[in-house]
Amino acid sequence: MECVLITGGTEGLGKALALLLAAQGYRVFAGGRNAAKRAALDAEAKQKNLPLRSLEMDVTDDTSVDRAIGIIHEEAGPVDILVNNAGIALAAVIEEITIEDFRKQFETNFFGMVRVTQRVLPEMRERRRGRVINMSSVAGKMSSPVLGPYSSSKHAVEAMSDSLRIELLPFGVHVILIEPGYIKSDMERAAQELSSKYVMGAQKSAYAPVYAGFQRGWGNLTKDSKSKPEDCARVILGAIRANSPRARYPVTREAKIVTFLKRILTDRALDRMTAKTYGVPRARQ
Numbered sequence: 023m024e025c026v027l028i029t030g031g032t033e034g035l036g037k038a039l040a041l042l043l044a045a046q047g048y049r050v051f052a053g054g055r056n057a058a059k060r061a062a063l064d065a066e067a068k069q070k071n072l073p074l075r076s077l078e079m080d081v082t083d084d085t086s087v088d089r090a091i092g093i094i095h096e097e098a099g100p101v102d103i104l105v106n107n108a109g110i111a112l113a114a115v116i117e118e119i120t121i122e123d124f125r126k127q128f129e130t131n132f133f134g135m136v137r138v139t140q141r142v143l144p145e146m147r148e149r150r151r152g153r154v155i156n157m158s159s160v161a162g163k164m165s166s167p168v169l170g171p172y173s174s175s176k177h178a179v180e181a182m183s184d185s186l187r188i189e190l191l192p193f194g195v196h197v198i199l200i201e202p203g204y205i206k207s208d209m210e211r212a213a214q215e216l217s218s219k220y221v222m223g224a225q226k227s228a229y230a231p232v233y234a235g236f237q238r239g240w241g242n243l244t245k246d247s248k249s250k251p252e253d254c255a256r257v258i259l260g261a262i263r264a265n266s267p268r269a270r271y272p273v274t275r276e277a278k279i280v281t282f283l284k285r286i287l288t289d290r291a292l293d294r295m296t297a298k299t300y301g302v303p304r305a306r307q
Contacts, residue, residue, distance in 0.1 A: 030108030053079030081134030203274035235301030
C-alpha cells in the first residue's frame with residue numbers, strides 16, 4: 023500500500039483528494055493546522071473505514087513538519103507520494119501590500135512546499151521511486167491585477183518544479199505540476215479574511231479603480247464555474263497512476279484556455295486582454 027502525504031489536506035481540494043485516494047486503497051496522511059477540521063476528517067474516514075488519518079502540520083514550521091514526518095515513518099514508513107497542496111491567497115496591489123504579508127504568502131505557498139519536499143526527497147531518491155505533486159495554478163502562468171502576491175508565489179512554484187524535475191531524472195522520482203483554474207473551495211473564504219484590510223480600504227486607495235475592476239471581473243469570471251474539488255482530485259489520481267506522467271496538468275476549461283493564450287499571444291496583447299477583463303483604465307495622454 024503506497025503512502026501518501028497531502029499538505030493542506032483537511033479542507034477543499036486537499037480533503038477531496040485525501041478521501042478519493044484513501045477510497046482507492048492508498049494509505050493517506052492529511053496535514054492541516056485546524057484541529058476541528060482534522061477531527062471532522064478523521065471522523066468521516068472512520069465512518070467510511072478508510073486508511074486515512076489527519077496530522078497536525080504547519081508547513082511554515084520546521085518542528086511541526088519534522089514531527090508529522092516522524093509519525094508517518096512510525097505508522098507507515100517512507101512517503102511514496104507527496105502532494106504539496108497547502109496554500110493561501112492574498113489580494114492586494116503590489117504598492118500597498120506589506121512586506122510581512124508578502125512574506126506570509128511565500129512562506130506557505132513556496133517555502134512551505136520546499137520545506138516538506140526536502141524532508142521526503144532523500145528516501146525517494148535512495149529508493150529511486152516516488153512522486154512529488156505540486157499544486158500550482160493558472161495564476162502561475164498568467165498574472166492578474168490585485169492577485170500579484172498569489173501569482174508571484176505560484177510562478178515561483180512553477181520554476182522550482184521545473185528545476186527539480188530535471189534534477190531528479192537520474193533517480194526515477196517524478197515531479198508533477200497541477201494547474202487548476204478557478205474552483206470554488208474554502209480557500210476563497212480564507213483569502214477574503216486575509217485580504218480584508220486591503221479590500222476594506224480600497225475606496226480610499228489611489229488604486230480604487232483597479233480594486234473595483236478586479237472585483238467586477240473576478241465576479242464575472244467565477245460566477246458560472248461548475249468545477250468542484252473532486253474534479254481536480256480525479257486529475258491528480260490520474261497523474262499518480264500514469265506510468266509516464268506529464269510535467270503539467272491544467273485543470274478546468276479556463277486553465278486550458280489561458281495556457282493556450284499564453285502560448286500564442288504577445289505580452290502586449292495579454293496585457294490588453296487582462297486590463298479589459300478586469301476593467302483597469304489606461305492613463306489619459
